[in-house]
Amino acid sequence: xxxxxxxxxxxAAALIAVAFSSPALALNGNASEPDGLAVGKQAPALSVExxxxxxxxxxxEKGQVYVVEFWATWCPPCRASIPHLSEIQKKYxxxxxxxxxxxxxxxxxxxxxLSGLEKFVTDWDDKMQYTVAYxxxxxxxxxxxxxxxxxxxxxxxxxxxxxxxxYIGGPREDGMEVALKKAxxxxxxxxxxxxxxxxxxxxxxxxAKKVDATKQAAVxxxxxxxxxxxxxxxxIAQWLxxxxxxxxxxxxxxxxxxxxxxxxxxxxGIPHLTELQKKYNEENKKVTIIGVNIWEEDGLEKAPPFVExxxxxxxxxxxxxxxxxMENAWMKKAGQNGIPAAFIVDxxxxxxxxxxxxxxxxxxxxxxxxxxxxxxxxxxxxxxxxKASGVYFKSTINQAKGEKILASMQSxxxxxxxxxxxxxxxxxxxxxxxxxxxxxxxxxxILAANMQDYDKAYAWARxxxxxxxxxxxxxxxxxxxxxxxxxxxxxxxxxxALELATKADKIAKHTDASIVDTIARAYFKTNQLxxxxxxxxxxxxxxxxxxxxxxxxxxxxxYLHAKGDG
Numbered sequence: 237x238x239x240x241x242x243x244x245x246x247x248a249a250a251l252i253a254v255a256f257s258s259p260a261l262a263l264n265g266n267a268s269e270p271d272g273l274a275v276g277k278q279a280p281a282l283s284v285e286x287x288x289x290x291x292x293x294x295x296x297e298k299g300q301v302y303v304v305e306f307w308a309t310w311c312p313p314c315r316a317s318i319p320h321l322s323e324i325q326k327k328y329x330x331x332x333x334x335x336x337x338x339x340x341x342x343x344x345x346x347x348x349x350l351s352g353l354e355k356f357v358t359d360w361d362d363k364m365q366y367t368v369a370y371x372x373x374x375x376x377x378x379x380x381x382x383x384x385x386x387x388x389x390x391x392x393x394x395x396x397x398x399x400x401x402x403y404i405g406g407p408r409e410d411g412m413e414v415a416l417k418k419a420x421x422x423x424x425x426x427x428x429x430x431x432x433x434x435x436x437x438x439x440x441x442x443x444a445k446k447v448d449a450t451k452q453a454a455v456x457x458x459x460x461x462x463x464x465x466x467x468x469x470x471x472i473a474q475w476l477x478x479x480x481x482x483x484x485x486x487x488x489x490x491x492x493x494x495x496x497x498x499x500x501x502x503x504x505g506i507p508h509l510t511e512l513q514k515k516y517n518e519e520n521k522k523v524t525i526i527g528v529n530i531w532e533e534d535g536l537e538k539a540p541p542f543v544e545x546x547x548x549x550x551x552x553x554x555x556x557x558x559x560x561x562m563e564n565a566w567m568k569k570a571g572q573n574g575i576p577a578a579f580i581v582d583x584x585x586x587x588x589x590x591x592x593x594x595x596x597x598x599x600x601x602x603x604x605x606x607x608x609x610x611x612x613x614x615x616x617x618x619x620x621x622x623k624a625s626g627v628y629f630k631s632t633i634n635q636a637k638g639e640k641i642l643a644s645m646q647s648x649x650x651x652x653x654x655x656x657x658x659x660x661x662x663x664x665x666x667x668x669x670x671x672x673x674x675x676x677x678x679x680x681x682i683l684a685a686n687m688q689d690y691d692k693a694y695a696w697a698r699x700x701x702x703x704x705x706x707x708x709x710x711x712x713x714x715x716x717x718x719x720x721x722x723x724x725x726x727x728x729x730x731x732x733a734l735e736l737a738t739k740a741d742k743i744a745k746h747t748d749a750s751i752v753d754t755i756a757r758a759y760f761k762t763n764q765l766x767x768x769x770x771x772x773x774x775x776x777x778x779x780x781x782x783x784x785x786x787x788x789x790x791x792x793x794x795y796l797h798a799k800g801d802g
Contacts, residue, residue, distance in 0.1 A: 273383035274650040275404060279304075279395045280379040283371075284337060286350065289357050290367030293335060301419045302333045302395040305407050306371075306381055308340040309356040310783065312498040314390040317407045319533040322365040324416070331420055336364075339371030340389060342787075346372050363533060385649055394419055410568075458632045461569035463590055464625035467492075467581040468569070471561030472528070474536060476543045478553030481526055489614055490581040491525040491607070493593050494567055496532050497542040502576040505594050506550050512608055513552040522583075523611060525552040530563040531575060532556075571632070578607060582614050588621050590628065634668050641667070654687045669704065676700040677714040685724035694729055701736055712740035713751045720757050734758035749778035753788055760795060769795045 273280065279296055282304075287293070296302055305321060307314035318336075325334040341349035350370055357368050371377055381391060384404055392412055394403035396419035403415030461468065470481055470492075484490055493509060495502035509525050516523035527550070529539040535556040543554050557563065567577060570590055580589035589610045613619035645660035661679040664672035680700070684693035697715050705711040718725065719733035737754040744751050756771035772792040779785035 273380070273401070275401050277401055279393065279399055279401050280376075280383065282335075282369075283376045283379065284369035285372040286370045288338075288354055288368045288370050289364065293333065293367065293369075296395055296399055298399055299397050300333060301328075301331060301397055301416065302335065303392055303407070303412075303416065304335045304337060304380070304395065305390055305392040306337050306339060306377060306386075307390045308338060308342075309353060310342055311340075311389055312500075316496070316498060316531055316533065317390050318360065318364050320408050322363065324413070325366040328416070328420065332416065334366035336366060336368045337371050337376055338368065339374045339377040396422060398422075409573075457629075458636045459569065459571040461566065461587065462625070462632065463587055463628040464621055465587050467579070467585055467587050468565040470526075470528075470555075471558040471565060472555045473558040474540075474556045476540055476554045476556065477550070478524075478526075480555075481524060481553065484581050484585050486585075487522070487583040489523045489583060489611055491523070491578055491593070491611070492566065492581065493525065493527045493576055493578040494530045494562065494572075495527050495576045496529060496535075497538050498532075499575050501592075501594075505576050506546060508594050510549060510551045512611070515608075516611070520615065522615060527552060527554045528562050529554070529556045530560075530567065571635075580607065580610055580614065582619070582621065586621060588614055588619060588624065631668075635671070638664055638667055638672060652686075654682050657682055658687075665704065673704050674708065674711055676705045676708075677711045677718070680715050681718055681722070684718065685722050688724070688726065690727045694732060697732060697736065701739065707743060709740040709743040709748065709751060712736045712743070713748075713754050716740065716758065717754050720754070720761055728761070730758055730761040734762060746774075747778065749775045749780075749784060749788060752778060753791065756791070756795070760798075765795065765799050769799065 279302075282293060282295060303321070303324065305317070307317070309315075321334050321336065324332065338353050341353055343349045343352055349372060353368075353370055357364060380393060381387070384393075386404065390407050392403070392405065392407035393401055394412060394415045396402045402419050403412050405411055467484060467490075470483075472480070481490065491509075491512075493505075495505075497503075506527075509527065513523070513525045529535045532538055539554075539556045543550055566572075566579060567575075570577075570579070570587075572590070576593050578589075578591060578593040579587055582588040589607060591607065593607055610619060610624075641660050641663050645657050648654075648656035648660065658679060661672075661675055661682075664675060676696075677700075680693055680697050683689050683696055687693075697719070700706075700715070701712060705715075713736070716733040716737040719728055719736075720730060734755065737751060737758055741748070741751045741755055746752070752771050752775040756768045756775060759765070759771060760768035769792065772788065772795055776785060776788045776792055779788050
């Protein structure tokens with residue numbers, strides 16, 4: 237049976253990402269304790285069933301640098317990474333071999349999975365300029381992903397010329413290319429006599445202090461672009477809707493929102509931005525909202541028809557970035573790793589606010605107020621940008637502290653030191669509950685699946701549901717689904733799962749098909765078949781995505797068959 241991807245895992249990618257900023261998607265509960273595969277370890281062998289594109293790679297040759305990425309055709313972040321991987325292959329040529337390993341395709345039969353993959357690769361054609369392989373039995377995913385404790389896709393491994401892993405994480409994270417460049421430098425670096433090395437180290441001893449000072453400055457100011465700074469320019473390839481904005485006018489407020497056509501939260505937020513633009517047009521016409529398309533494999537082709545299809549639903553200024561200039565000048569410099577992301581530029585050309593355009597969906601304490609509220613205060617002349625800058629600065633410092641905790645948790649997870657990981661979660665909750673509260677589901681997973689300490693796990697589930705996650709439908713649903721389906725959980729409290737899923741459904745106002753599906757599963761597991769069928773039928777009707785609707789229908793068919801009606 238095809239199941240939904242609702243388990244929040246404790247993958248290394250999740251541990252090094254700030255809440256929901258990572259593009260990784262959770263897999264179907266294949267979480268397992270890592271058996272030692274980590275950065276610095278020898279890379280496992282390649283074991284694929286078929287090479288779908290490019291020359292076959294018999295083995296990882298010494299002296300060659302590789303990027304091995306695990307992905308799936310149905311995964312939007314994976315598709316968004318394809319142009320980046322193609323660019324890497326083109327940029328480094330024969331010095332680097334990029335291999336995309338598809339091992340998580342959803343069709344039931346091997347034939348359907350392979351044919352679907354081959355069609356996808358053919359359709360993408362020259363947009364996918366690297367080697368692609370099919371891992372039909374997931375043996376390679378087991379040797380790589382599971383062994384490294386990685387349960388989210390896309391996940392990339394960089395293998396250096398010595399055959400050692402030098403990076404594990406998202407393919408679009410800055411760290412991957414840093415590791416790649418280092419691996420290439422090591423591959424090309426000639427051997428140097430010890431005496432020369434000693435001479436160089438003495439010669440550059442004075443420069444080390446400058447490096448330390450630079451690192452200290454980076455800690456004091458985590459990001460190059462922060463609240464209170466001068467806004468970057470607009471780097472636009474094409475204006476799709478509204479009047480072009482070539483410069484920020486004095487005494488006029490601008491909202492620069494970065495989005496993509498494949499981004500669900502971006503699409504959900506479009507009506508909110510339209511309402512804001514309508515409000516300010518009616519009140520004073522001193523606010524311009526600009527949606528800039530980024531992170532798109534071909535924005536100039538995909539964004540125009542998308543914007544046209546939205547009609548009046550997307551009634552504000554819209555543009556496509558020039559190359560990667562907007563994402564580099566705005567997103568990257570501000571340390572923003574997730575979209576949608578919005579920046580308010582006040583009437584003096586300064587960044588007054590940074591965050592998620594919908595305060596209700598924001599999951600970081602770096603946003604201290606609703607975007608609309610901030611705009612109103614700026615227009616009224618009551619917005620204290622110095623105070624906002626201070627609050628934002630403090631929040632970024634906390635984020636930097638959180639990243640250090642997450643890094644130590646990643647190391648502990650790879651070593652199977654789960655008590656240390658649990659301690660890390662508790663430190664994160666104390667540091668910034670709003671930003672890291674979503675990890676309450678991951679804490680449950682470690683306690684129940686990895687440690688199998690069911691007393692503590694279920695005590696934590698109840699504690700989280702009553703406190704830290706009492707208003708978080710996604711987290712409550714994730715815990716409920718893990719109780720019902722996680723393969724490493726042997727002692728299941730299905731009644732608690734039903735309770736948590738029901739609470740999540742109430743928070744979501746009975747609009748989320750995935751949550752209703754979890755309720756149906758809980759009823760099925762507690763032998764309440766009629767209620768399972770009733771809720772699964774509702775889940776199917778609520779699903780808007782055709783692929784999701786198909787999956788839910790298959791589950792409904794299973795329940796009907798169990799009753800004898802199928």
